[in-house]
Amino acid sequence: MALNFHQLHIFYTVAEKGSFSHAAQALHMTQPAVTMQVQSLEEYFGTKLFNRSTKKIELSEAGRTLLPYAKRSIDLMKETDIGMSKFTHMLEDRLYLGASMTVGEYILPRLLGPFGKEYPNISVSMKVINTRQILEEVLNHQLNFGLVEAEVQHPDVHVEAVMNDELVLILPKEHPLSACPSVQLEDVLQYSFVLREQGSGTRRVMEEELAKAGIDPGEMKIVMELGSTGAVKSAVEAGLGISILSQSSVKHEAALGVLQVKDIEGIRFSRSFYAIYLNSTILPISAVTFVSFLRERDLSQWL
Template identity: 85%
Template sequence: MALNFHQLHIFHTVAEKGSFSNAAQALHMTQPAVTMQVQSLEDYFGTKLFNRSTKKIELSEAGRTLLPFAKRSIDLMKETDVSMSKFTHMLEGRLHLGASMTVGEYILPRLLGPFGKEYPNISVSLKVINTRQILDEILNHQLNFGIVEAEVHHPDVHTEAVMNDELVLIVPREHPLTRFDKVPMEEVLKYAFVLREQGSGTRRVMEEQLEQAGYQAADMTIVMELGSTGAVKSAVEAGLGISILSQSSVKHEAALGVLHVKMIEGVRFSRSFYAIYLNSTILPISAVTFVSFLRERDLGQWL
């Protein structure tokens, strides 16, 4: 019997999750299949890798020795996929991902066309929901990976910046704030706000950047919270309030003159978009290729 990467990945996941059942869930395998692969690995080395009891499992001395090598093999496999993805133009398969609202509605549609031309044999399935929902679906193994608008801090999730963006103040046509080149924050806070809902990446980034500049969300008069960027734009256009949204999401309305884009004096809402997926997941090559495409291309030519 030869040593193989699949067994090392399973062993690493069992060690990371602390049980065969949790590892099976993370790997989308049955518990007996996970147990069998670990036993095969133990047979290969001729030693036990885990000390098992009725309540828990712990790494044996041999298992502790093997663990860093297993991790290095997983990291090397991921690096190999990234390096080889640039050569896989005839790659076939299905790319299934989740994207948070702004990314899914206004950013990715402009990038999937160029990606499709470069990789014509990859079909794309895109699910657009908010950042919190994407994280939940990844943790529950309903999605392989997602592109979100705010950094995710979770011990089981890998987060990697892949694109940059900036939030801007938007106001309706003929609003008093249009007279400013850069609007003082004291003027901004005089007016009612229409914002994205709690749990959205846009809302979270806005609040974090305001706090860094010395302001609080509590300083704002929030008259409405809406579940999509499109709804927020329509409400601002109707004069119900002002808002802070991704510059990429309001280009069309700004070009038509129905909304005005303004910068706030002394506050910069710069952010990244992030690819997120489970630490225990080896992404399919189609997903690795897409993440590499976002990270390495000059996306400004399409946005």
Template identity: 70%
Template sequence: MALNFHQLHIFYSVAERGSFSAAAQALHMTQPAVTMQVQSLEDYFGTKLLQRSTKKIELTEAGRALLPYAQRSMELIRETDAAMAAFTSKLKGRLQLGASLTIGEYILPRLLGPFGKEYPQVSISMKVMNTAQIIDDITSHQLNFGLIEAPVNHPEMLMEKVLSDELVLITAKDHPLSKMDHVTISDAVQYPFVLREQGSGTRLVMEEQLKAKEIDPNALEIVMELGSTGAIKSAVEAGVGISIVSASSVKHEVALGLIRVIPLSDVQFKRHFYAIQLKSALLPISAVTFLTFLRERDLQQWL
């Protein structure tokens, strides 16, 4: 019998999740099949790797020694898939992902079109929802991976920066600030704001930069909190207040002259978007190819 990656993957999943049943669910296998593969791996090495009890699974000394090698083998497979994705020609299958609000509404639709033209036999399914829902769907295997607007600390997730974004100050076309070529952030915070709800990725980035400029976010005059960027744009256009949103989300309104972007002279609101997936799962080649597309292409031609 030869050592094979499939058994290492199963062993790693059991060790990470602490039970055969949880690993079986994650791997879409039956529990007896998972148990049999781990036993085959133990037979190959001639030693016990897992100590089984009624309450939980614990690694033996041999299992603890094997775990980092199993992890490295998974990382190598991921790197191999990513390297070969650039050479994929007739890619088929289904691309399933989740995306948080700004990414799903304003970024990905402009990128999925070019990707779909390049890989016309891939069907694409995207859910737009908040980060917590994306993580829930990934852990319950409803989604392969997700794209989110702020980093998360989750023990089961791998996270990677894949896109960059910039937030900009927007006003109505007849707002007092709209007549200025640029303003300072201190100038801007003198006016009423319309913002996303507390905890949103956009708001977190804004508040962090305000604090860096020694401006208390709680001192802002917030006249309205809204749950979508579309609602914020409508409120700003109506003169309710000013806001800070993703530059990608207002290109249409700016082109039509409905909203103005006012450059800030003393601060930049830069952020990254992140891809997340389960540590113990391997992505289908359609997902690997899409992430490679995000990493390696000049995305600004579409954004």
């Protein structure tokens, strides 16, 4: 029997999760299959890699010795996929991903065309939900890859910035602030706001930057919370309030003059869009290729 990467990956995941059942869930395998692969690895080395008891499993001395080598093999495999992704133009595969609202509705549609021209044999299936839902689905193994609007913090999740964006003040046509050459934050806070719902990346970034400026977001005059950027834009256009949204999401309305876009003096709502996936996941080459495309191309030419 030869040593193989698949067994090292399974061993590492069991060690990381501290459980055969949790590793099986993370790897989308049955528990007996995980156990069998670990036993095969133990037979290959001729030693036990885990000390098992009825309550828990722990790495043996041999297992502790193997663990850093297994991690290095996984890291090397990920680096290999990244390095080879630029040569996968003839790859035939389907890319499944989750995208948060702004990314999925306004950013990716402009990028999927150029990506499709460069990689014509990779088809895309995208689920558009908010950042909190994507994190939950990644953790529950319903999605293995997502693009979100705010940095998430979770010990089981790898987070990588792949794109930049900026939020701006959105006003209805002929709003009093639209005539001001310089808009001050204290003036903005006098008006009613229509905002994205709690849990959205846009909302989180806005609240974090306001808090840094010494403003309690709970003191804002919020008259409406809506579940999509499109609904927020329609409400602002109807004069129901003002908002803070991604500049990329309002280019069309700003060009038509139905919405006004302003910067707020002394505060910037700069952010990144992030790729997220489980630490224990090795992404399919189609996903690695897409992340490399986002990371390496000049996306401004399409946005």
